Amino acid sequence: MTGPLVIGDSKGNGGSGKKNDVILPSSPLYLHPTDGPALSLTQIKFDGDNYELWADAIRNGLEAKNKLAFVEGTVAxxxxxxxxxxxxxxxxxxxxNATVKAWLRNAIEIRLHSSITFSGTVPEIWKELKERFAAGNAPRVHQLKAELHGCKQGKDQSVIDYYTRLKSIWDELNNYSKMPTCTCGAATFFTKEREEEKVHQFLMGLDTEKYGHLRSNLLMEDDVTSLSRAYALILREERHKAVTKGKEEVIEAAMAVQANTGEPNNEKEEFKPPRCTYCKKAWHTEDKCYEKHGYPSRGRGRGRRGGRGQGRGGGRGGEYQSANAATTK
Known part of the structure; x- marks a missing residue:
């Protein structure tokens, strides 16, 4: 790697280490005003068990900041x-060097800080982390493939969460299995075969009760679909089921409220007035039936119906009037 780039000031001073010299932005030694010690390169925190995933994220963040040369030790x-x-x-x-050490410290869980020495240079710290926490390829690959075999969609797990778990395993496995550079077209064949294998792994782990029918339809295709298309179809089916389930819950809730309140099922059903069990006429009950208890002395239509009430009721009308008179005294 070429040495750091330095430019002189406007007075013509060259890169000789004078006070007015300036580090060029293209140099790894250049620190942008936003490159403070509190910066977080990645949201992935190193917990002692996820070194490969964490190291890849850190290297990517340092590359973006033009500071990858520090962990590689190529900037003396x-x-x-x-x-x-x-x-x-x-x-x-x-x-x-101090800034990159702070970035590494920010990306490591606090409980591990006391077990990691941050007093050396960045390459020394990076080497120590790799020697202590980087697992051998064979044991880790075996562990990842075991996790991949047992990765199934939970009963209440969303398709997104299930697919994210699968993809994290695939990505880490890919770090241990690099595709060789090839110009004869064999690499393209192996890439397609690996893609089809991922499709089968994704479909096999789906909830059979929810997506068994759609999975069968996808496997019936002559050419196995791509992983992205299979994922999109399953996700669309999940959203459709969520909408359907929401409507069913609304209907069930409405039926439950209706059953508790005793409201009629048909909104257009006519209101039925009360009916007397004595005279069989509507709009009154037996305890207020004139036919049974007699008509009041000043009731509407007494002159016309009073006699009939007394005749049929055997003098009940008179008794009703006497009772009223006695009450008013």
Whole structure:
């Protein structure tokens, strides 16, 4: 790797380490104003068991910040001659080294800080982490394939969560199995075969009760569909089932409320007025039936119906009037 780039000031000073020299933005020694020690390179926290996934995320973040050379150790610390002023490059290297160490510390769980030494240079810290936590390929590959074999969609697990778990296993396995560079077309064949294998693994782990029918339809196709298309179809079916289930729950809730309130099923059903069990006429009950208890002395139509009430009721009308008179005294 070429050395860090330094440019002189507007007065024509060259890259000789003078105070007015400036580190170019293209140099790994350049720190942007936003590259502070509190920066987080990734949301993945190293917990002692996820080194491969974490290391890949850290390398990607450092690459984006043009600081990957620090963990690789390809940026040597500039030497300072005894008795001379520290050069601009040496100061920049020291600041970048401290900043990258802070980024690594931010990406490691706090409970592991006491077991990791952050006093050395970034390459030394990175080497220590790799030697301590990087598992051998064979045991880790065996563990991942065992997890892949047992990866099934839970009863209440969404398709997104299930697929995310599968993809994390596939991605880590891919780190241990690199596809060789090939110009004869064999790599394309193996890539397609690996894609079809992922489709079968994804479909096999789905909830049979929910997606068994759709899975059968996909497997009936002559050319096995791509993983992205299979995932999109299953996700669409999940959303359709969610909408259907929501409507059914609304209907069941409405039926439950209706059963509790005793409301009629048919909104257009006519209201039925009360009916007397004595005279069989509507709009009154037996306890208020004039035919049974007699008509009041000043009731509507007494002159016309009073006699009939007394004749049929055997004088009940008179008794009703006497009772009323006695009450008003």
């Amino acid at each position: 610390k500039p030497e300072t001659v005894a008795g001379e002023e520290e050069s601009l490059e040496a100061v920049a290297w020291r600041q970048c």
